[in-house]
Structure formats: structure tokens, C-alpha cells
Amino acid sequence: MTTEHTPTPATAPLSTLITADLLRGALDLERTAHGVLPHRLPASARAQNVDGQLAMAESQPSGVRLAFRTRATVVELDTLPTKRVYVGAPPRPDGVYDLLVDGRLARQASATGGNTLTIDMTAGSAEHRPGPSSTLRFAGLPERLKDVEIWLPYNETAELVALRTDALVEPIPDRGRKVWLHHGSSISHGSDAASPTATWPALAASLGGVDLINLGLGGSALLDPFTARALRDTPADLISVKTGINLVNADLMRLRAFTPAVHGFLDTIREGHPTTPLLVVSPILCPIHEDTPGPSAPDFSSVSEGRLRFVATGDPAERAGGKLTLGVIRDELARIVEQRAADDPNLYYLDGRDLYGEADFAELPLPDELHPDAATHRRMGERFADRAFAAGGPFGDGA
Template structure:
């Protein structure tokens, strides 16, 4: 009998088979993974945040099976901006016993197209798409299906040609990370090759990724989400969204960092907690936000970003990445004196000025796929080495 002749069986899309999501919410057409719980979502209606948390970066279906064929019906929603080149189609990664085995592109789905000049938003509806993985080894194996990291995904149906059972995490520790679009995976090649996902694989840990594009704002509801989420290791990457969103000034920044960390510590008083400063980003090193699209680049079909703030306002409290790093270094030194499980990693150790010259940010803001791998390698060495914050001393 060939794979095409195998009898496929449907499986309920149950939360026990989903990792990396806070909730599975029913929709008219399927189930939507949310990375922030309902209580957090209720406290902020910002479309950027609402959309980012529904893009399932780090979310994967995990089970054990002897299936040789797996099919997953998905309804994707893509965001598009008139005049801005569309992002490539999302991909779904299949990992078998921890190794990347196949990668399939998503199809169909809806497109939400916004016109920034008029404010008009149009929705183009499309069909449910199917990703299919075939010719898999017939022995019993651990399956991980990593969902796209920058497309909203509704899970519609799961089919295999053999039974499935929940897979155990064994002795692996759970790592909960919060950061910006770089942590969500912008410009990474695929969902299991974002720098966070690659670092988790290197550290042999279970990932919960709260990388939220444009939304790492030291929000109290995100801190409470981290407080209330079971995890062995925690990290918070702070800086770029605070600056390019132009959401606070120097007076508010330090207390906001303290408040965020205090809240996380309320739920995880002794767990290793790593604060990561911002990566090098030339446009915001000495120039404050807000950031915006480079209109001249868009006219020729390129996506680039600019910093539009006035450096002359920095002495009056405007934030730049240089200021953020100085503040974090001082603040963390004070806190670490009283908290032996609190650690600080300067983001320049992951991606600094020399790296910017060798591996420039293609859009002035986000690293490319190769640079995600570089950052992951360095983070694994600095954090998961036995002498690092997450090392097993």
C-alpha cells in the first residue's frame, strides 16, 4: 500500500497537543492559538499587539505517532500594506525526533490590506489551505509541527494515517522569553529557525515565546502573564520597541523596568531571570523614535525604516538605544546585588557594531535569516553554557 492509499483519521485539536500557546479559542472556522491569555488581551486593544500575539511564533503541535502521512488544515490571515511589498508566504516546519525533516509553504487564507495614506482597510477572503507531510518513517517518533511565526493561523483539522498520543517533555526545562519582533522572528527563514527557537534547541529546553512584534513595551499585563506562566527559566529583552515606539521618556523607563521585573519575580522568586539589552541598531543608537517606514525606499519597492526623533531632545529625556543600555546596566547592577538568580546580558554581545558592518540589517531594523542563526549561536553560548544564566551549575 502506498502513502496515498493510507486511510486518514481525524483528531480533535486539543490543547494537550499544542505547546507554546496560552489558549486555544474557538472561531467560526477552527481554533485560534493565543500567546497572551484573555485577561491580558482585554487590557489592550492596540491592533499591533492583538495581531502579533495571534501570530503563533514558537507555537507547535506536538505528539507521538508512527504515521507516515500528516495533514494539517490551516486558515491563515496575512497583513499587507498598499505600496509595501508583501512578505513571503509563511512556512510550517516539521521536526521529527528533534530534527528538521520537511518545510511546507502555507496557501489560501485571508488578506487584510491597509492603505496607510487613507486609513482604509480591506479584507480579501480566501480558502482554507492544507499542509501535507508524506513519506515519513513508519516507526514510532516524536513529531513537532511549528506554525508560521508571522501569519495569524486558525487550526481547522488534523489528520494522520496512524494514532497519535501526547508526547512528554521529559526532563527538559521550560524557557519563557519575552521580546520584540526580532524575538518573534521577523526575517527568519522559518518558525523553527528564529533565533529564539534555535537557542531553545541548543539548550534542549521547551520554549514559550512571548516575542511580540512592536509590542515589547514593559506592559504590566505581559509581566503578569509571565508571573502566572509555569516556567523554569525566564528572559526579557528590553529596548528597541520602547525607543522606536517613542512610548516613554527617561523618567518613566527605570520605574517601568523595576515594576516589570518585580511582577515577574512575584511568581518566580528564585528562577533564573535574564534581562537582555537591545541589539545594535544604527538608526536608533543616537536618534530617538518614533520609527517609521522610509517612504523613498517604498517608492522603489523596498522596505526600510527610519528614526524620526530629534537627537537634540535626548537631554530632555527622549530615549535612544545608547541611553537604554546605560540605564539598564546601572539598574541591573543594583538589582543583581540582592538577587543571585538575576542576570544581565548586553545585547551588543549578541549583535554589535562590527556585526552591523558584516551583516547589516536589511531593513535597518531586523536581522536576516543568517543573522538569526548568528544571534542564536551566541545566545546559546552565553546563556546555556554551564557558566551562563541558564547553565545547570
């Protein structure tokens, strides 16, 4: 049974029930023994999933934020995090909560305590240990009516236990902004970004003036049909799908299966969004897998130096048998989009190397050979906004 420590005496005496109308970026809200748990996949999708990695990823609230209007100068949030520990790997940093006032970053905090999920990648096992909840206190906020957002950490599960303020809160009225629905891998999920508002999709959404729903799912952009149905059934004005790296990581399928799977994924999205601008984005540069198939595997030889690296374990000669590499995937995605665009004028393609390519790798190499660092997230967000949201882009004013 999880024990929760008692919060310090609050100067925020008004308690507000956390409901769906105070949350953005989540597709479902589960009531738990402690409070509520935001999910980024609906219950119907979760019921069909048998993969622990995906279950963990979708429960990590990348892009999910509490959003309310208030005159409060003090906001307190009780949260029960679940933090990951990888056996043999360096400790992971605590997740960051970003508090925004009228769209500008005003405070940051991290939750202590919480549950621990210890993962042994070599053995393929995981152990869950319960822990106490934590109170985040944001004080000294401006004494005026304002819009407050608390962006939840992208890299740890966060059960929301209680919300307290020293003034009433209400949902933020609809601002008429377009909703951008994005799906991708751990890079879209957040990987090693500085904070939840600094992932490349969050940065791009801010620059593009849109509301983000981020279905970046670490290790799990695998063309699953239930993910396609979640995209199909989620109201959105703009949609993007970034796919490829996880298919190579997992060595999940061959070219023969990849092509119809991509068609089926796009067909399903189009069932719910027949004319919505839909952008297909291929993988960013990742040298270990450009011409070498997967699977990827952790290389623990650098752990003593405080870092973990990944290596590609496939053989380039296996491409002849249909094994996937990033080069193969980019060529096929470009061909598929060109073929479909003849009958779908709202379908677009973006080469991921336009977001991060060879020159970028020379300047900002991938620290673990797979995931970008915080500076690269910023660069990718700015470039995506420039290519997608600018006038003439697939998500530009005419979209």
C-alpha cells in the same frame, strides 16, 4: 462568511481533535467557527489590550507547535491563515510550517489562500478580507514510532481546522526538559527569519536543549503590565526579557517613566518566579536609533527597488529632555540590574550588542535598518546559546 475549499481525498483517514495537550508554546486556545486559534497571551491580557498591532502579533504563533507521538507516515493539517499585505510595500513571503521528526527538520510547507489583512501604515488603517482554508500534506514519513512537531509560521495567524493522520497520535510524554520563557520585540518574534525553527530564540532553545515559550511580540515589547502578569503566571524554569527597541520605535515614554516601568515589570515577574533565573537583555545594535530618538517611520523611497526601509525621526538633542535612545536604554537597564542584583542573585544582564554589534552590522547589515535577516538570526541564536546556556552562564547547568 468564509468559504473553505474541500481537501483532496486523504490517505490519512484518522481525524484527531486539536486540543491544548497537542500544542506547545501557546498560553491559550480559542475555539473559532473554523477550528482553534492559538494565542500567545492569555484572555485576561487580551481583554486589557486596545492596540491592533499587539492583537495581531500575539495571534501569530511564533514558537507554537503541534507536538505528538505517532507511527503515521502521512500527516495532513487543514489551516486557515491570515496573511498581511502592507500598502505601498513589497509583498511579504508566505509563512512556513516546519515539520520535525524526532527533533530534526524533515519537511516544510506553506499554506495558500486564507484571509488577508491589508494594512496602510500611512493612514493607520486595516482591512480584513476572508478567504479559504488550505491543506498541508506531509507524506513519506518514517514508518516507526516517532515524535512529530509542526511549528506554525511566526509571521501569519494560523487557525487550525483539522489534523488527519494514517495512524493514531498521542501527546508526547514529558521529557523533563526545562522551559524557557522569553519576551521581546519583533526580532524575538521572528522578523525575517527563514522559518519558525530558524528564529533566533528557536535556534537558541534547540542548542540549549530547552522547551521554548516565545512571547516575542512584534512592535509590542512595551513593558505592558498585562504582559508582565502573563510572564508571572506562566510556569517556567528560565526567563528572559529583551526590551528597548519598541519603546524607541513608538516614542512611548521618557526616561522618567522608563525606569519605574522596568522595575514594575521585573517586580511583577518576581511575584510568580521569585528565584527563577531571570535574564534582562538590552537591544542589539541598531544604528539609526543608537543616539537618535524615535519614533521610527517607514521610508517608501526604496520600494521601487523591492525593499522598505525605516528611518529615525527624532532629534538627538531631545535626549536632554529625557527622550529614549538605545544608548540611554542600555545604560539604564545595566544600572537597574546591577542595583537589583544586590538583593536578587538570580537576576542577570546581557548587552544585546554581544548578540549583534558593530562588526556584525558591517558584515550583515540590517536590510530595513531595523530587523535582522536569516543569517543574523542564526548568529544571534548561536551566540545567545553560548552566553546563556553554556556552563557558567545564567541558564547553564547550575541554573
